[in-house]
Amino acid sequence: MKSDIQIAQEATLAPITSVAAKLGLSEDEISLYGKYKAKIDHRLTAKKQPKGKLILVTAISPTPAGEGKTTTSVGLADALCALGKSTMLCLREPSLGPVFGVKGGAAGGGYAQVVPMEDINLHFTGDLHAIGAANNLLAAMIDNHIFQGNALGIDPRRITWKRCVDMNDRQLRFITDGLGGKVNGTPREDGFDITVASEVMAVFCLATDLEDMKQRLAKIVVGYTYSGEPVTAGQLNAAGAMTALLKDAFDPNLVQTLEGNPAIIHGGPFANIAHGCNSAMATKLSLALADYVVTEAGFGADLGAEKFLDIKCRKADIVPEAVVLVATVRALKHHGGCPKEELSVPSVEYLKKGSDNLVRHIENIRDVYKLPVCVAVNAFPTDSAEEHAYLTDLCKEMGVPCALSEVFAKGSEGGKELANAVLSIMEKRELTCAYPLEASLTEKIDAVCKKVYRAAKVSYAPAAKKALAEIEAMGYKELPVCIAKTQYSFSDNAKLLAAPEGFEMTVRDVRLSAGAGFVVVIMGAIMTMPGLPKKPAAEGIDVDKDGRITGLF
Numbered sequence: 388m389k390s391d392i393q394i395a396q397e398a399t400l401a402p403i404t405s406v407a408a409k410l411g412l413s414e415d416e417i418s419l420y421g422k423y424k425a426k427i428d429h430r431l432t433a434k435k436q437p438k439g440k441l442i443l444v445t446a447i448s449p450t451p452a453g454e455g456k457t458t459t460s461v462g463l464a465d466a467l468c469a470l471g472k473s474t475m476l477c478l479r480e481p482s483l484g485p486v487f488g489v490k491g492g493a494a495g496g497g498y499a500q501v502v503p504m505e506d507i508n509l510h511f512t513g514d515l516h517a518i519g520a521a522n523n524l525l526a527a528m529i530d531n532h533i534f535q536g537n538a539l540g541i542d543p544r545r546i547t548w549k550r551c552v553d554m555n556d557r558q559l560r561f562i563t564d565g566l567g568g569k570v571n572g573t574p575r576e577d578g579f580d581i582t583v584a585s586e587v588m589a590v591f592c593l594a595t596d597l598e599d600m601k602q603r604l605a606k607i608v609v610g611y612t613y614s615g616e617p618v619t620a621g622q623l624n625a626a627g628a629m630t631a632l633l634k635d636a637f638d639p640n641l642v643q644t645l646e647g648n649p650a651i652i653h654g655g656p657f658a659n660i661a662h663g664c665n666s667a668m669a670t671k672l673s674l675a676l677a678d679y680v681v682t683e684a685g686f687g688a689d690l691g692a693e694k695f696l697d698i699k700c701r702k703a704d705i706v707p708e709a710v711v712l713v714a715t716v717r718a719l720k721h722h723g724g725c726p727k728e729e730l731s732v733p734s735v736e737y738l739k740k741g742s743d744n745l746v747r748h749i750e751n752i753r754d755v756y757k758l759p760v761c762v763a764v765n766a767f768p769t770d771s772a773e774e775h776a777y778l779t780d781l782c783k784e785m786g787v788p789c790a791l792s793e794v795f796a797k798g799s800e801g802g803k804e805l806a807n808a809v810l811s812i813m814e815k816r817e818l819t820c821a822y823p824l825e826a827s828l829t830e831k832i833d834a835v836c837k838k839v840y841r842a843a844k845v846s847y848a849p850a851a852k853k854a855l856a857e858i859e860a861m862g863y864k865e866l867p868v869c870i871a872k873t874q875y876s877f878s879d880n881a882k883l884l885a886a887p888e889g890f891e892m893t894v895r896d897v898r899l900s901a902g903a904g905f906v907v908v909i910m911g912a913i914m915t916m917p918g919l920p921k922k923p924a925a926e927g928i929d930v931d932k933d934g935r936i937t938g939l940f
Contacts, residue, residue, distance in 0.1 A: 388796075391496045392939045394645070395504035401647045410475075410649055410676045417641065420512050423503050426638035427651070429596070429668050435675035439475070442809055443707035444683040444763075445692040445752075447744050448884070449874050452717035452730055455496065455765040455795065456683055459713045459802075461644055462499035462794020463763075463809065464681040466802030468648045470810075475677035476501070476650035479665045479685070480515060480640070481508050482583040482657070484555040484917055486939070487925035493655075496940075497795035499802070501642050501650045505936045515553050515655070517636040518591055519582040521604075521629040526550045528625045529609055530565065533573050541618050543575040546610035547898070549915075553582035557918030584660045584915040589903035591633060592654035592666040593702050600637065601630040607902035617861060620902070639669040646799055649677070658685025659874045660915055662694040662905070667703035674705070686874035688712060688748040693839055696756050697820050698867045698905055708813045710752050710760045711805070713792075714745050714778070716770045722885040733771035742781055743886035747841070747877065749785055755838050757819040759812040761788040763805050765795070788812060824865045828855050828897075831868045832908055836892050840877045844891040851909075854897040858906060863899060872910040879911035 389397075403425045407417050417425040444460040457478065464476035478501065481493035486508050494504045501507060510516070526548055533541055552559065559579035565572035582588065586607055594600035605621030612618060620626050639653040651673055654666035663685030664670075673680040684691030692710065700706055716738060717730045723741030725734060745762065752760040762782050764775060775791060782789035790808040793801030822834035829847075836842040847855070858864075875881040878890045896909040919925070928938035 388497075390940065391500060392504060392937065394498060395500055395502050396935070398502055398645050400502055401643060403641060403643070406643045406647065406649050407641060412676075418638065423642065424506060424512060425641045426512060426635070427641050427672060429638045429672065432668065432672050432675055433596070437671060437674035439674035439677050439680045440813060441670070441674065441705055441707045442679060442681045442709045442711065442813075443692065443695060444681060444711045444713060445688040445695075445748075446686070446713040447718060447748055448687040448689065448722070448876060450718040450721040451727070452715065452721045454713050454715055454718050456713045457493055458496045458499045458795050459711070459763050459765055459792050459805075460681050460683045461495035461501060461650075462792060462798065462802040463711065463805055464650070465499065465644050465646045465648055465799035466794070466806035467679050467681070468646070469799040470803065470806055473678040474648065475673040475680045476644065476648065477665055477669050477673045477680055477682040478650065478652045479655040479683075480511060480652050482515065482581065482655055483509070483553045484581050484583070487919070487928070488555045488917065488923055489920045498645060498798035499794040500645050501652065502645060503642070505939060507642065507652060508939055511652070512636075512640050514636040514640070514653070515582050517632050518585060518587050519551050519553055521632040522551045522582065522585045522587045524629060524632065525607070525609065525620055525623070525625050528623050530572055532623055539618055539622060540612040540614065541610055542613045543573055546575065546577075548607075548609035549578050549580045551580045551582045551585045555581065555917040555919045557916065560914070560916045578916070580915040581657075581917060583655050583657050586900045586903050587629070588654065588656045589661045589900055589905075591637070592656055592662070592664070593699070593903055594637070595667065595703075597630060597634065597637060600633065601626050603902040603904070604629050605902075608899050637668065639666065639672055658691045658694065659913060660871045660907075661903075662698045662869055663691045664695050664699050667699060670705060671703060688751055689839055689877050690872070690874055692752065693821065693835060694869060696818070697822070697835070698869060700818055701820065701824070701867065702904065706816065706818045707758060708815055709809050710758050711763050711809060712745070712748055712752065712760055713763045713765055715765045715767060716774045716778070717767055719745060724884070731769035733774055735773055735777050738774050738777055741885055742778070744884070745778075746781070746785065747886040749787055751839055753787070755819070755821055757816060759814050761790060761808045761812050763790055763792045766791055766793045824867065827864060828859060828868060828906055832870070832894065835868065835870055840892065841886070841888045842878065842892045843889045845894065846891060847894045848896070851894040851897045858897065858899050863901060863906065867905045868908050869900070869905040870908045870910060871913045873913070881911075
């Protein structure tokens with residue numbers, strides 16, 4: 388079979404102006420970035436009332452065997468369009484770190500892709516660069532303030548704001564800067580995060596308009612004074628200039644699927660560090676432009692969907708009317724202990740053991756969040772009919788629909804069964820969250836860990852306990868929590884697969900994201916600056932003399 392990039396490069400794309408016209412957008416309402424990309428004026432959300440129904444795509448806990456959540460999202464949107472439904476696809480922007488690291492691109496796969504695939508996976512419209520520039524402007528203004536006399540009394544040992552770059556580079560996690568004498572700044576320990584882990588990215592993705600974004604940026608706590616008082620970006624007079632850098636990026640990006648259907652791709656926070664979904668602005672704009680909107684949340688439902696519902700839905704005042712839970716036979720067999728070399732060998736026995744992970748995610752969506760859910764089995768050629776039948780029967784026992792998705796190989800035609808299953812469960816409901824906002828921060832952490840992850844106990848490192856007390860004392864008790872942990876397990880131990888119970892989780896660190904409006908709770912060995920693997924994907928990426936890129940996937 389052809390590679391993803393070959394399929395994408397052979398596709399005939401419609402001019403983006405004609406894609407915009409399908410949505411009722413005039414050329415005055417979009418800004419062209421070449422023939423096949425455009426930005427939509429974000430101010431349209433204030434002029435158009437949301438009319439669409441929201442469909443959230445999430446997944447089982449990720450494995451090296453793959454789940455195909457983005458591919459399923461693209462194929463589902465195409466299938467809904469093929470059924471005559473006015474549909475918008477709404478996704479996150481890929482980070483260059485994973486593209487050149489281990490994951491590859493994030494534009495779908497096979498015949499369920501968004502295009503132009505190379506542009507989307509590389510610099511796209513420059514949004515992530517704008518976010519990095521705004522982040523680093525704030526970092527420069529912090530150190531310049533100290534150099535110019537430090538009127539605010541910032542303690543260089545308690546600066547919490549890091550610089551960022553959108554690339555996996557472990558060498559930059561911990562650095563010492565300001566060396567070379569007085570003229571070159573104040574020596575201090577510093578470090579870099581990957582851009583998608585920056586609080587600027589989280590602010591960008593939760594802001595409702597430019598004024599709201601500026602106010603959120605001003606609230607960012609960058610460090611503390613010698614007397615222990617928080618210092619904000621607003622006190623450094625940085626928010627206006629940061630907003631100026633982000634102004635154009637804030638307009639959502641319009642592209643298309645391989646079948647010429649509209650797709651908005653905008654914003655991209657990591658889901659095991661931040662809240663892991665595209666911008667609220669993009670979602671609300673999509674709901675105003677289409678009758679159905681397909682969006683996704685990062686990693687498994689315990690991370691992405693939990694944060695989508697407990698953080699984004701609250702902030703953006705939205706509620707999905709259906710949830711699609713993506714699973715693969717291969718990934719579930721991995722959860723059942725199947726050796727990697729045997730994943731392609733049919734085995735209902737391994738599948739039964741690993742399906743506990745699927746059951747747990749269904750229970751969470753259905754029983755904790757009270758939302759209608761259906762399962763999408765993303766088909767692989769090595770799956771057996773017996774394995775598919777087992778999953779269908781399992782879902783039937785739980786009272787949820789199960790549909791085979793063959794969108795990778797067949798595009799929209801392979802997604803019609805799933806599309807009809809989704810349409811059959813759609814229902815408008817009140818949002819039910821895992822915890823009330825008025826609860827204490829520890830009560831919120833306990834609620835997620837015990838209700839969603841099924842931990843028996845949550846313990847706190849002394850530094851984390853102290854930080855929680857300080858954050859509450861500063862008046863941030865009613866913020867939601869954003870738990871940063873491994874994506875591979877319900878627990879904070881990546882080796883505990885399937886659906887573990889009775890385990891203990893440890894809060895290692897706590898960080899205030901006052902601008903984004905949540906408290907980051909760090910469990911396990913989570914890195915905000917990933918490193919490249921032994922054989923990075925970058926080694927296989929090339930470009931020929933005509934500018935044709937190869938090796939992206």
